[in-house]
Amino acid sequence: MIANEGKVFKVFAWVFCALLVVLCLFPLIWMVFSSFKLDREVWAYPIRILPRRWLTNNYVTLFTNKTLDYTKALMNTGIVAVAHTVLSLFIETMAAYAYARLDFPYKKLFWRVTLFTMFIPNIAILLTSFVVVKQLGMLNTLWVLIVPSLAGAGAIFFYRQFFLNIPMSMEEAALVDGASRFRIYWEVFLPNAKSPMVLLGTGCFIGCWNAFVWPSLTIMDPNKFQVMQIVRSFRNQYTEAYGVVMAASVIGVIPPLLVFMFFQKDIVKGMLISGIK
Numbered sequence: 607m608i609a610n611e612g613k614v615f616k617v618f619a620w621v622f623c624a625l626l627v628v629l630c631l632f633p634l635i636w637m638v639f640s641s642f643k644l645d646r647e648v649w650a651y652p653i654r655i656l657p658r659r660w661l662t663n664n665y666v667t668l669f670t671n672k673t674l675d676y677t678k679a680l681m682n683t684g685i686v687a688v689a690h691t692v693l694s695l696f697i698e699t700m701a702a703y704a705y706a707r708l709d710f711p712y713k714k715l716f717w718r719v720t721l722f723t724m725f726i727p728n729i730a731i732l733l734t735s736f737v738v739v740k741q742l743g744m745l746n747t748l749w750v751l752i753v754p755s756l757a758g759a760g761a762i763f764f765y766r767q768f769f770l771n772i773p774m775s776m777e778e779a780a781l782v783d784g785a786s787r788f789r790i791y792w793e794v795f796l797p798n799a800k801s802p803m804v805l806l807g808t809g810c811f812i813g814c815w816n817a818f819v820w821p822s823l824t825i826m827d828p829n830k831f832q833v834m835q836i837v838r839s840f841r842n843q844y845t846e847a848y849g850v851v852m853a854a855s856v857i858g859v860i861p862p863l864l865v866f867m868f869f870q871k872d873i874v875k876g877m878l879i880s881g882i883k
Contacts, residue, residue, distance in 0.1 A: 634859070641665070641852040648848040664849035668840075668857070674828060676854060679836040684861065686751045686832065687814035691807050697757045698806075699799060702765030703791045707777065724759040736823055750824045751817070751832070761806050768802050769795055804872035812862045833858040 636655065640648045641664050643657040668676050704710070705717055735754060744750040772795060780790045796803070818834040825831060831839065837854045840847065866873070 637852050637859075638856055641849060641856045643849055643852075645847055645849050648852065661849075664847075664853040665857075667847070667850050668853045671840075674831070674836050674839050676833075676836050676857070678829065679831045679833050680857070680861075682748065682830055683815055683833045686748055687811045687861075689748075690752045690756065690814045691811045693752065694756050694758070694761070694810050695803055695807050698761040699765050699796060699803065700791065701757060701762045702769055703795055705762070706766045706769035708787070720759050720762060722759075724763070728755075732819075732823075739824060745824055746827045746830060748830060751814070751821055754820075761810075764806065765799065765802060768799055772798055801872050801875040804869045808865055808869050808873055811865055815858075815862050 639655055639657060642660045642662070644659075644661065647654065647657060701720075705713070705720075739745060739750050739754060744753070776794055777790055780794055785793070816834060817832065818838070821832040821835055822838075825835065828839075833854075837851060837858060840850050840854055
């Protein structure tokens with residue numbers, strides 16, 4: 607009797623998970639098929655998933671538009687996302703190592719101030735951030751998308767907690783061998799923090815790739831537009847060209863999906879580590 611109940615529960619769990627996957631993937635599937643439809647088919651009722659006739663005109667329009675260069679937007683967004691992610695990982699892990707292992711004046715005060723910034727919503731400092739980057743002459747440059755928010759208090763806290771669990775004996779052995787603090791950080795702590803770095807780095811990359819509000823405020827030059835700006839601009843330029851918007855969205859979602867799929871194992875491992883810590 608118990609064995610039968612267990613089988614029924616497994617079947618129910620599999621069916622539930624399958625339905626959940628379908629519900630989660632439905633918007634993506636609908637977007638992909640809609641990118642091959644005529645504009646009037648996208649919002650046609652009743653809803654039809656597959657297009658009546660498969661068309662590639664939306665993708666041709668997307669990549670041949672002379673006013674909005676989608677290819678260049680992909681390159682700009684890739685440069686910003688990669689640069690921001692790499693610099694963020696370097697700065698945040700170095701700060702976490704300093705808080706976890708080094709002693710310096712007012713360390714506790716600095717740590718409390720760092721934690722305090724976690725409770726300040728980004729929207730609350732949006733205007734002041736804009737004023738700062740404007741005075742620094744960073745508007746309409748890719749640097750305005752890379753430099754701000756390089757160091758996040760939440761990420762520093764996460765790395766610090768992980769570094770605190772690395773045995774002191776490893777660091778002491780390196781010091782005895784004459785290794786500098788930077789070498790210890792680079793060759794001992796970073797290799798052991800691969801999973802947490804992949805977890806947060808992937809989130810950082812996807813966040814940069816999907817950013818819309820900050821780029822819209824700071825980038826006015828079409829040659830420096832990001833992917834999400836181009837998608838929105840197509841919506842404005844072609845008022846009812848939903849097929850082009852869907853095509854731009856399909857291409858724009860591919861890089862984050864590839865990054866997630868490539869680092870999937872390390873992401874799951876990083877989540878498990880964060881749960882244990």
